[in-house]
Amino acid sequence: MAMRLLIYIILGYLIYRMVRTWALSRNQQKVHKTDTQPLQADDVMIQDPQCGIYFARRDGVSLTHEGRTLYFCSESCKEKFLEKHTHN
């Protein structure tokens, strides 16, 4: 009788462990997914330093200025920015 009870307890514990591990791995996958999404950096919204509008970085025009990479919404904003920052 005591042996049988022990087997039930062990079985119950194993099932509990399996469900717990499954639930935990599901949670971790969820967290992992939401964590990696903002890191797809091409879609990130940034501000044009010239006209102030927000746009997706992959749609912008890049410029390396004084060692920094800047992004503009269009070529004309980039040119205006350069005009403002190149004449002394």
Ligand SMILES: [Zn+2]
């Ligand atoms: Zn602009």
